[in-house]
């Protein structure tokens with residue numbers, strides 16, 4: 001029992017340390033690369049992330065070649081270093097990617113994509129699929145009123161952010177830095193994905209970008225947060 005308590009205390013401290021360690025890294029050390037198996041662990045955290053109804057409405061596109069990264073520079077002000085006169089995350093991250101969110105083509109209730117997902121990935125029997133089809137249709141139509149293509153893509157995007165959070169936490173536990181990146185223009189990002197990456201943008205839209213690597217320097221601003229009592233209320 002003592003051992004369990006000691007372990008729990010140690011793990012609590014590790015978790016707290018990881019969350020304090022993580023900051024939105026603006027500039028990475030361009031000479032340091034994340035070991036393949038460590039990044040594989042980060043991707044596994046993504047793959048195993050929870051999603052609403054278990055629909056997994058996301059994909060991850062890794063962009064490693066400098067030429068491919070350069071295609072995003074003009075319209076990705078949050079990753080280009082434009083604001084601080086550096087090569088930014090695009091120019092220095094060991095690993096850079098985009099999480100794509102599924103559109104209504106895949107995620108509307110009753111879609112072919114979902115039927116295949118229930119059968120092939122979730123291995124559900126037909127009678128269970130029928131029940132899920134009904135409850136998911138009610139969820140989309142009435143419960144959460146997620147009806148338009150934009151609403152459905154945004155809902156997929158919410159799942160993408162859970163994936164990203166888990167990736168960043170996994171990274172922080174390994175001492176790996178990261179930055180979540182929303183600082184890009186949607187329209188040219190979508191066009192670039194279709195034109196230069198062969199993404200079917202009727203099915204997949206950019207949700208959020210990310211960069212992983214090792215910080216070039218200590219964070220230049222201290223971490224500030226609201227007080228716990230301003231964040232949480234107990235009833």
Ligand SMILES: Cc1cc2nc3c(=O)[nH]c(=O)nc-3n(C[C@H](O)[C@H](O)[C@H](O)COP(=O)(O)O)c2cc1C
Nearest residue numbers: 022023024026078079179180181182183184208223
């Ligand atoms: C969804 C999301 C999008 C963000 N987009 C950018 C971005 O484009 N560029 C950037 O440098 N930081 C970006 N950030 C980082 C935030 O500015 C940062 O997390 C926040 O200021 C808190 O600081 P900390 O993460 O260092 O504790 C983003 C954060 C989140 C969660």
